[in-house]
Amino acid sequence: VSDVAPRAHWDEIYETRAAEDVSWYQRDPEVSLALVTAHSRPESAIVDVGAGQSRLVDRLLELGYHDVTLLDVSRVALDEVARRTGHVGPVTLIESDVRDWRPTRTYDVWHDRAALHFLDRPEGYVEVATAAVIEGGVAIIGVFAPDGPTHCSGLAVTRYDAAGLADLFEASFDLVSDRREEHVTPSGATQPFTWVVLRRRGN
Numbered sequence: 001v002s003d004v005a006p007r008a009h010w011d012e013i014y015e016t017r018a019a020e021d022v023s024w025y026q027r028d029p030e031v032s033l034a035l036v037t038a039h040s041r042p043e044s045a046i047v048d049v050g051a052g053q054s055r056l057v058d059r060l061l062e063l064g065y066h067d068v069t070l071l072d073v074s075r076v077a078l079d080e081v082a083r084r085t086g087h088v089g090p091v092t093l094i095e096s097d098v099r100d101w102r103p104t105r106t107y108d109v110w111h112d113r114a115a116l117h118f119l120d121r122p123e124g125y126v127e128v129a130t131a132a133v134i135e136g137g138v139a140i141i142g143v144f145a146p147d148g149p150t151h152c153s154g155l156a157v158t159r160y161d162a163a164g165l166a167d168l169f170e171a172s173f174d175l176v177s178d179r180r181e182e183h184v185t186p187s188g189a190t191q192p193f194t195w196v197v198l199r200r201r202g203n
């Protein structure tokens with residue numbers, strides 16, 4: 001199910017639900033911000049994959065980051081972020097299914113919170129990440145943990161532990177660190193996440 005027409009599915013969600021009501025909403029994307037800033041500087045090139053309407057970009061701009069790219073399959077989500085951040089600083093927006101994206105430059109940091117787990121065939125995703133992340137750069141990925149939800153917004157997800165994520169990326173990335181997060185949704189449910197930091201090896 002999850003590989004079918006993701007664009008229409010996500011556009012409809014963002015058209016019909018308030019940003020603060022979706023289960024993945026965070027007023028303060030604490031773990032993302034801590035991991036991204038620990039592995040980068042304001043000069044670094046950052047890409048947030050499946051960025052949705054996350055406030056990570058707002059926080060990064062406040063810290064002086066000036067090379068931030070947001071990629072999402074939903075134009076509706078990106079339009080809203082453009083409206084929100086327009087007065088703060090320049091952000092590059094890319095409307096694409098991540099699996100179809102052919103990056104034309106490299107990034108120091110690839111960040112993905114809760115997009116990868118929707119893909120039942122994640123191999124294409126790994127190829128794109130390998131092309132996009134500069135050697136020595138990092139991929140920071142957060143997905144539902146093995147004891148996390150089986151579905152999100154009506155779509156089935158694949159749940160991962162840190163070893164599972166490390167295996168998926170093992171051809172070109174080494175596991176640097178991992179952590180668990182208990183995300184509390186706006187309705188008060190707890191969703192365990194697995195986070196990993198992976199470093200892109202040289203060829």
Ligand SMILES: C[S@@+](CC[C@H](N)C(=O)[O-])C[C@H]1O[C@@H](n2cnc3c(N)ncnc32)[C@H](O)[C@@H]1O
Nearest residue numbers: 010050051052054072073074097098113114115
């Ligand atoms: C659960 S939301 C998480 C949004 C954001 N990362 C956050 O933490 O608030 C998943 C996001 O991934 C996007 N997405 C889903 N499948 C995608 C795909 N194949 N390519 C690009 N974006 C995708 C959706 O549009 C949505 O914005």
